[in-house]
Amino acid sequence: MGCRVKRTLSKMSLVFANVLALPALAESATKVEQYQLNLTKGVTDISEKVYDLHMLMFIICVVIAAGVFGAMFWAMWFHRKSKGAKPANFHESIKVEIAWTVIPFIILIVMAVPAAKLLIDMEDANQPDLTIQVTGSQWKWHYKYMDDGVEYFSKLATQPEQIQGKFEKGHNYLLEVDRPLVIPIDKKVRFLITSDDVIHAWWVPDFAVKQDANPGFINDAWAKVNEPGIYRGQCAELCGKDHGFMPIVVIAKTQADYESWIGEQKDIIAKAKAEEQRLLSMNMTMDEAMTTGEKVYMANCAACHMPNGEGLPGVFPALKGSQIALKDQPAHIDRVVFGVAGTAMQAYAKQLSMTDMAAVITYERNAWGNNTNDLVQAKDINAAINGK
Amino acid sequence: MNTPTSEHHHESHDHHEHHIPKGIKRWLYTTNHKDIGTLYLWFAFIMFLTGGAMAMVIRAELFQPGLQIVEPNFFNQMTTVHGLIMVFGAVMPAFTGLANWLIPMMIGAPDMALPRMNNWSFWILPFAFIILLSSLFMEGGGPAFGWTFYAPLSTTYSNDTTALFVFSVHIMGASSIMGAINVIVTIFNMRAPGMTWMKMPLFVWTWLITAFLLIAVMPVLAGAVTMVLTDKFFGTSFFDAAGGGDPVMFQHIFWFFGHPEVYIMILPAFGIISQIVPTFSRKPLFGYASMVYATTSIALLSFIVWAHHMFTTGMPVFAEMFFMLATMLISVPTGVKVFNWVATMWRGSLSFEVPMLFALAFIVLFTIGGLSGLMLAITPVDFQYHDTYFVVAHFHYVLVTGAIFSIMAAVYYWLPKWTGKMFDITLAKWHFWCSLVSVNVLFFPMHFVGLAGMPRRIPDYALQFADFNKWISIGGFAFGLSQLIFLALLIKACRKKGEPVSAQVWEGAEGLEWEIPSPAPYHTFETPPVVK
Numbered sequence: 001m002g003c004r005v006k007r008t009l010s011k012m013s014l015v016f017a018n019v020l021a022l023p024a025l026a027e028s029a030t031k032v033e034q035y036q037l038n039l040t041k042g043v044t045d046i047s048e049k050v051y052d053l054h055m056l057m058f059i060i061c062v063v064i065a066a067g068v069f070g071a072m073f074w075a076m077w078f079h080r081k082s083k084g085a086k087p088a089n090f091h092e093s094i095k096v097e098i099a100w101t102v103i104p105f106i107i108l109i110v111m112a113v114p115a116a117k118l119l120i121d122m123e124d125a126n127q128p129d130l131t132i133q134v135t136g137s138q139w140k141w142h143y144k145y146m147d148d149g150v151e152y153f154s155k156l157a158t159q160p161e162q163i164q165g166k167f168e169k170g171h172n173y174l175l176e177v178d179r180p181l182v183i184p185i186d187k188k189v190r191f192l193i194t195s196d197d198v199i200h201a202w203w204v205p206d207f208a209v210k211q212d213a214n215p216g217f218i219n220d221a222w223a224k225v226n227e228p229g230i231y232r233g234q235c236a237e238l239c240g241k242d243h244g245f246m247p248i249v250v251i252a253k254t255q256a257d258y259e260s261w262i263g264e265q266k267d268i269i270a271k272a273k274a275e276e277q278r279l280l281s282m283n284m285t286m287d288e289a290m291t292t293g294e295k296v297y298m299a300n301c302a303a304c305h306m307p308n309g310e311g312l313p314g315v316f317p318a319l320k321g322s323q324i325a326l327k328d329q330p331a332h333i334d335r336v337v338f339g340v341a342g343t344a345m346q347a348y349a350k351q352l353s354m355t356d357m358a359a360v361i362t363y364e365r366n367a368w369g370n371n372t373n374d375l376v377q378a379k380d381i382n383a384a385i386n387g388k
Numbered sequence: 389m390n391t392p393t394s395e396h397h398h399e400s401h402d403h404h405e406h407h408i409p410k411g412i413k414r415w416l417y418t419t420n421h422k423d424i425g426t427l428y429l430w431f432a433f434i435m436f437l438t439g440g441a442m443a444m445v446i447r448a449e450l451f452q453p454g455l456q457i458v459e460p461n462f463f464n465q466m467t468t469v470h471g472l473i474m475v476f477g478a479v480m481p482a483f484t485g486l487a488n489w490l491i492p493m494m495i496g497a498p499d500m501a502l503p504r505m506n507n508w509s510f511w512i513l514p515f516a517f518i519i520l521l522s523s524l525f526m527e528g529g530g531p532a533f534g535w536t537f538y539a540p541l542s543t544t545y546s547n548d549t550t551a552l553f554v555f556s557v558h559i560m561g562a563s564s565i566m567g568a569i570n571v572i573v574t575i576f577n578m579r580a581p582g583m584t585w586m587k588m589p590l591f592v593w594t595w596l597i598t599a600f601l602l603i604a605v606m607p608v609l610a611g612a613v614t615m616v617l618t619d620k621f622f623g624t625s626f627f628d629a630a631g632g633g634d635p636v637m638f639q640h641i642f643w644f645f646g647h648p649e650v651y652i653m654i655l656p657a658f659g660i661i662s663q664i665v666p667t668f669s670r671k672p673l674f675g676y677a678s679m680v681y682a683t684t685s686i687a688l689l690s691f692i693v694w695a696h697h698m699f700t701t702g703m704p705v706f707a708e709m710f711f712m713l714a715t716m717l718i719s720v721p722t723g724v725k726v727f728n729w730v731a732t733m734w735r736g737s738l739s740f741e742v743p744m745l746f747a748l749a750f751i752v753l754f755t756i757g758g759l760s761g762l763m764l765a766i767t768p769v770d771f772q773y774h775d776t777y778f779v780v781a782h783f784h785y786v787l788v789t790g791a792i793f794s795i796m797a798a799v800y801y802w803l804p805k806w807t808g809k810m811f812d813i814t815l816a817k818w819h820f821w822c823s824l825v826s827v828n829v830l831f832f833p834m835h836f837v838g839l840a841g842m843p844r845r846i847p848d849y850a851l852q853f854a855d856f857n858k859w860i861s862i863g864g865f866a867f868g869l870s871q872l873i874f875l876a877l878l879i880k881a882c883r884k885k886g887e888p889v890s891a892q893v894w895e896g897a898e899g900l901e902w903e904i905p906s907p908a909p910y911h912t913f914e915t916p917p918v919v920k
Contacts, residue, residue: 035836035855035856036836036840036841036852037836037839037840038839039769039840040772040839040840050769050771053766053768053769054763054769054772057762057763057766057769058763061760061762061763065755065756065759068727068755069752069755071730071734072733072748072751072752075730075733075734075736075738076733076738076740076748079669079733079734079735079736079737079738080737080738080740081670081738081739082739085735085736085737086737087671087735087736087737088671088734088735088736089671090674090735091671091672091673091674091675091676091732092674092675092676093675096731097675097678097724100723100724100727101724104719104720104723105720108716108717108719108720111716111762111766115712115766115767115768115769116712118768119705119712119767122768122771123708162454163454163455164454165454165455169454169851171851172850173453173850174453174848174849174850175850197540197544198538198540198541198544199540199541199635201774201775203775205772205841208768208771210700210771210774211700211702212700212701214629214635214701215540215635216628216629216630216634216635217629217634217635219701219702220702233841234841234843234846235843236700236774236775236776236843237538238464238533238534238538238541238844238845239541240532240533240541240545241461241464241532242460243460243464244845244846244847244848245460245848312461312528313527314526314527314528314547314548315528315529315547342544344545
């Protein structure tokens, strides 16, 4: 930040911006900016206008504060009893009272006019070039390209060992995901934002976009990014245990790069479907299922049911020793595939492949002393989803 | 109690004076406004230390990146219960305690109008907080959905101890409503002859307006928690879209309570500062009438600004515009108050005793919180600030260096009147300076990490926030420790150590409470004074 001053600010705000950005500028680009003091300027016209408005507000507030505190400290210094000050006895002045009611009012109007104009621009998500549905759920984001049929989940990619302090923390600690959102630059991208469970908020500071994801309702927001790059954000509304662990990463690419990326995604999806059909007729061995299952479990289930399968008593049920994981296999499959309505248990049919679901159920039925020896296959999941 | 002028009554009270019950029974059965005031204040202080201990857990976890001390689920319980305890257990009961002690003495009344209800409204409070705190030790833990308990996180996705949270909030609300009724009835009916409306001390005025706010909005909170209870346990769908409800409606209802609640926690503070600044400026309060009108306008405006907490929920542009403008408007009467305090000091004869130090810190730091509030009101930039540490910085400036500093100022100001002895001034100055420095190390850098993009209510954070968070935590621990100085001072004061003080205590102090002896007798103004 700080080096890309495109818009002409008032001289004053430039000085302030530079002073505030100084420590950040001193850092090299590869190092983490430890002392960013000011709002990010961002990479859209809107985010730059938001930054300018923020600086305008900030300067007005600093000037007001300087005036008030100046008068106050003057009185504290010169009108003190120890200096022999004798108290005056005035305690009313209609003129003064009117002045300091009317003048702030005028200052407010000066603030309100640009704010209102900018607000109207920000809220106008009409005529987008591209629409992406963003769905929050505990604790991941789902992106769906409405025009291309491409959709996928995006989850935290930081290793748990880094969070627990066993490994050194990486440069993008907690701000990295397995599959970032990819958008083209110079296009008006509209985000339709909603949620599958609790309220989340999709926030990318560089776009000045923060919009709540409300279950059962759809909000919209938009961004037209000026520069290719990687932009990081986080969920901004308390959404339960792992609220701090659902970052957002957006990669903005040129139109050509974006199109080739979308093409690749379509290929990947087609291949995955073909692979899934192929795997339906194959059987996993117990070892294969347990290895895949553990991986899937750690990535998707461990956040609530915990890595040791014991859950959080009173919050998330244990799988270790649970009757469903030990006995009722159809119920177990049903829960994983379709979720449990009215609880935090999500439906994984749209999140995982049949093979992965089969593997994770196998894992849950054989890990932590749940020694059922049950081996679930993809075709069992297929039967549950599509009927026998 | 409504006929304080009767001779008979007077005698019987004299008789009682020799038989103040001793021990635990005195405190359990008391209907004396001074005893109840003391109970409220000690309760508030214990809750302040309890909520503070939770803040220490939060700051310890945030001292460095990574998860070291607590699990995220427990971290969320800490932020939630810290907020609930500080709002409902510390700030509000402290103000009610001050109201109990001071309002009768300031208006020349012998006691509060409804003394038995007064006892009841205090004694249900400890049970409310025992219920709330005990849920932390139950299976699944206490509430973990933030003190704002947004649905559906607090309904479908919460654990079963939510029922205890709901019940405890109901009790807190009932206590507040009873306290407010008592204040209103006392002020309306029991003012001494000649104590006309526009002669009332500003602390009385601000509390009167606060009491009306309480009666208006505490039932709304009760409604909100009840709907959470029925949504969670009885199958209703107030906040569940699948049943025709709306989770955003919860936020509208909550903040319709929540915003006036903010003023409930700051208007009495305005009253306190308006008492203290004239005393140590040796000059009458500038613009008394405009202070009263400003307080009234703030209270009225507080009902039409609630949705500025909800700019990112996806309201229509028109609604966002309305709530932005209405919110900005509040800064006008608030500004008038600050200007009036500065004008009171202007060409006064200032001295800097401990209550004045806290009052001056209040004016500066509350104004900083007010100005960041003005920035937050601007919808387009609020999209960036919302739910970041910038907001955390803002509301801690208005609540800690605002409300809580004013409570400390009030305690130092009136403590000699209550005990008859001057408190330990050296300890008090240590308390002030340690608190002042540490509170700014604690809360000022939060503005920066907030602007740089750190969301609130997260137990772990990206590496670029690490250095500031370390400083914030150090400031937090120092501020926490500083309050132990206050504890030591208060214990000393309650054991009646120190130099005896005169009736007036502070040169320049004016008002009925400074005309009765120090310490204030157990019963005061059994014969009402005549106010000229």
